Amino acid sequence: MKIELRDPNTIMKLSRLGSFHQSKLSFLRSFLSEFKDWDYKRDLFNLDHNGYGEAVYSFKKKDRVYSLVCFANEIDDQERSDRVIATKWDAAFTLHDGVPSRDDIERLKNEVPKQEVGRLSFKELTLSRANKSVRVFNHVVDSLSEGKQPDLELLSKVGYLYRTTAVYGSGKFGLADRFRIKNREEINGPFRLEMMLVYLVRQFTFDQVNHVAHHKNPKSAVKLDKQICKNLGIGNSTGLGMAPFIVNHPTLLNNWILTRETALKKIREIKDVKEKDRELFIDCIKKSLTNITSWNTDSEYQQKKIKSLLKNIKKFIDYIENSFDFKAEYPFNKIYLWLEKNVCEESIEYVVSIMMEPYNNITEPLVSNMSSDEDRYFNIPTNRTVNELQKIIENKYPNILDINFDQKESQQNFWFISKNKEEPRLADRFEEHGSELEQPLAIARDIKKLYEKLLSEKNNITIAQFLSSNSELRHVVRRAFIVEKFPYSEIQDNTIGKDIVPIDMLRLKLSFFGALKFDPRSDKWLRICMFQGAPLPTELKNYDDQWVYKSNN
């Protein structure tokens, strides 16, 4: 049986993209899979009794070494902020290419804690900072120093000791450009070095908390239990900074979604499902209920989604246990069709992710397709005609063409870059100043504008001729030719409408990172947890691939 890929006009809607969940294709899981054979080492741990100082952790294979350089600093409680406007953090990190020399560490000591106002070099690959969850960190220190393990309920509510507030890469602040390292096989997957940084930071947080507890009471302190460590991840606060990324990298977005869609298609095309694969799928679905019931958020919006997810997944479990015959042909296709009819978008995408669990043979080869050499698709084919472009838009943006941008609410918002922090922001066009400096992220509106302009041109004129008098539409002309080749490269929704929920854009990206427990703090930022339940670095050589569904938190 041949299954068609799902329609981009359905999948690329924001509400659907904002319902995506982590899967075997997620970057933190493919990172662990790639680096499981590397040698992990703590090379330097020079912290004072209060846990302030430097540490270095590394992954090494043959001649290649990646080193996380950590700087833990003392800050006042009132200086601690997750917002990008902060200037001090409990700890700051960079991933160094190779083994850092003493001079490197001294140089980095001056620059890394400054983050955006510091300067890194081509020898550094990623940059980040993190703040303690003070309540949890102090509780763990107190408990361990008294010879006890911490309160698991408190740990479960938060899920981490530290949360990062930004992770930078690809040439920012002087970091190495991607092209310098793109031919390295081990990083042939998106955000692999960012994932490495976060993963090693997680280990640093455990080492630091043990260290501080020990020095608080050397005679009776105990170490944090390894199983408790595994059930802790690294938190992350994410604001709008991430949202434009998925608009500005269309072929990369396409490759992420296309890979996911291809995996789903191949799974739906499996005629007979082996018993062990069926059992693994059902086991993951059932165990994943803990991930849903331990998903804490104050956001009413998310609480509703979680409630509906839990209800629907229980309904689904009841269906596969009591009404479904897995021995029938093409069982995953039948499951998918049932999901489409019976459950919400969030639940469909949740089960789609878990369908991949038994199928390493399908997902592993696909992971290498998730990067993109975007420059290859930058040039506009200017010898093509206005008529051809018009047809592309009609075929690829049918729902966008239905939007009436003469209505105020269709263009209620605008995206801009904040002068203070050089970060993307979203504001009401009719209430705030600055819309004249709008960023080119209103793709739906501009595509419609382009289409209307094309209608008034002669069909056979070339794009070169068209652009000579319509340069203000050049950015969307480029995009339309990209979407012709890359069907999942464009969000098929209005990113400036009154009803936009920007966290849908963030969630899409974070689900591909492998984040769990999305906790929206408003419609513009959220907290997440990464690597919760993941193996510790010392366990990487032999770990349970389905760790995501077996966390106790």
Place this chain on the structure above:
Amino acid sequence: MRSLSEIETAVKRASRAVGFSWGNSEEIGKSIRQLELFGLQGIKNLNQYYKDKTTKKFEDLNLINEKNEPSLEAYCPIILGISFLDQIKSVESYEIIKIKKIAYPVIFLSFLSRASEISGKKIHVIFDKNEILLNLNVNIYSNFFHQEFPNFSNEIEIKFLNNQDSFTESEWNSLYKLAENTFVEESDSLKQGAAGAGLTDND
């Protein structure tokens, strides 16, 4: 040192700020990034051009012919460059393209370099007695490495080079003869059995 990613982003934003469309600004970002990658002074020249632009009215050339001359002020190297890229299919049919009076020619070169890649042909440029070879956007060969690019060129001549070898037939044959020393002379039995295909084609 600034990364190329920082350069591209800053150039794109600065270009938008001086009045270019977002799409054109994206083109400028890519081109200046490429110049800096080749070790040429893209940022320096662009910066100076944008300063000059506040006091001078440079001319836009939207349709490129074999001979082009502005009516008054020099041509804007950016609009000229983008037009060249967009009209690559028509301009590559010209034997020589002559353009008089161009401001900041090195900026224009960055677009020509990309045009070389798109057309799949090397481009030879002569301006004010200086020669430059644009090699499929892989590199730029010029005699400017130890001197500053001028901020004005009186005339530029552009020629697409037909793809041709840089060596003679006898030089090629001589080298190929050496390469043949790695081959095995086939016996009759090798001819019959070693190919694996082509023995029963009469079907």
